[in-house]
Structures are given as C-alpha cells and as structure tokens.
Amino acid sequence: MKPTELEAQLERLHSESFGWALHCCDRDETEAEDVLQSAYLRLVSGKARYEGRSSFKTWLFGVIRRTAQEHRRRSRAQRERTLRLLPTETVEAGSPDPLSALEEEERSQKLLRALAALSPRQREILHLVFYQDLTIEEGAEVMGVSLGSARTHYQRGKERLRTLLRQDRPDDQSATGS
C-alpha cells in the first residue's frame, strides 16, 4: 500500500479508530490520543504493514488494540510528555437541542455504567459489533479469539447488558424491588 493511500485510509477511519482507542483505554481521552498517535506512527513508518489478509479496518483495530496494551505496560510518565492535541473536528451543524442532548448524555452515561459491569471481553465484542459495526467474525479477529468464543461473549454480554440497562431505570427498579 502506498503511503498516500495508507494515509487516506487512516483518515477515513480516523473517527472510528479514535472511538476504538477510547474503548481500549477505558475512555481516557488523553491516553486514547497517545495510543492512536503511536499506532499511526507504526503504520506510517512501516513497522506494521497491511498484507491484505483481513479487511483494513479489522487489521487497523488489531494494531490499535496491541498498541494500547503495550502502552498500558509502559510508564505513565511518557503520557505527560506527549503532545496534547485540541479537537478540531467538532460537530457544529445539526447538533441536537440542549434538552435532547441532555437526554442523550444521560442514556450514554447509563450505557457506560452498564458496560462497566460487564467482563472486558464482553465489553469489547459489544463495542466492536454495535459501535463499530463490525461482524462477530471481524470482532473475533480484532480480539484475537476464536469465532465460537466471540459469539459466547457476544450473547452473554448482550443479555447481561439488557438486564443492567433495565435495572438502571428508576421505574423498573421499584417494580422489580431491586
């Protein structure tokens, strides 16, 4: 893949890549930026090469995941030295009105609370399928697990997530008595 082609692909998937990096870093934005930056460096410098064995997105997510794992093992001091970048891609046009934005925020917080109660594998596969629109097979590839294992995590995670989301509703809590 030519460098220009590679950069174009990375740019196209940049927003999704950041979302994935955010997930891999337990939603720590600064760490996610560092991880994504390191992953890009690996790709641009040729340390990680795409050989076309899977889809580019799956492969890229695998690189980001590994980079995040390595990053976590390294010292925290390195994080402070890394360039902090200001967000430039802000969603100005078509942003929801304050009330619906508040409701959305509340729903997102609820989802995050419920996700936090799942196992890391369950969280991972649900993120890849529902957030990143990958198939379970692709998710399994990114996670480096078998398809059967990914399916199990997916099914159990989904059931548990629904239960947790139901429990988080104030009216349902009184109904179930929990």
Added chain:
Amino acid sequence: MTNQPPDPDLRELFQELRARDERSVPGFREMVAGARKETPEGKTGEDMEWHRGRRIRRRVAWGGSLLAAAAASIVLLLPGRGTSEAEFERAVRSYSASSAGGAWRSPTDALLDLPGSEVLTTLPRVGGRRWPSSPGGNPRTNQL
C-alpha cells in the same frame, strides 16, 4: 448477515455514544504531523533511511576506533613484553647456573651432598683417560 442480529435498541444506544465521542476526536493531520515531529522513532520514509544510515555510520566509527585501539595496544605492548621476558629468562638462567653471582643457597643444602653422590653426576676418570661418553658404549669393554 446472520451473525449480526439487528438489536436496534442497543445499536441506537451505542450510536449515541459514538456521536458523543465524535465531538472530541482530535484532528487527523495534526495528530500525524505532531507525532512525526515529537517522536524520534516516528520518522517516515527518508527519515527512517537517514536514521538507519546514521546508526550504521556510528557503529562503523565505534568499530574502527576499537580496532585502532586494539592494534595500538598490540604494537606498543608486545615488543616490550618480549624484551622483558627475554631478560628475565637470561637472569634466571645465570642465577641458577652460578652461585657466585650472588644466588642465595640454603644453609642446609650441604646436607643433601652425600659421599659418592658425585659418581652419579660425573664421568669417572681412569688413568687420565675419560670413558667414552656415548650412551651405548660399554666402559668395561673399552677398558679391556
């Protein structure tokens, strides 16, 4: 796709989260440019080549310096060591050959000199004639 059931309720929740995350996505160009500038290992293409070339040049320079140092030490030390060794050997030889040269002898060395021990270390003289010194020679035969 059979493996991807719709689950619209969950999908919607995740997509809302995604939209929320997209508001804080850092700029791609700035990120790549910043990374290239800040991180030494993040050099691309020509930069990588230049770094690799510099690494090789540095290693060659170090190797050359080490070789030069090793050669210099061989040249400087070996002849001196040869001379001193030769001198030492000569001194030991002369010291052990002659006690008159100031060699030290134990006071009890004389006790080891037993009567007749000189027969074992010297050739006998009979009538002013020396026995043949060849190892295969028979002195008795020669006398007769």
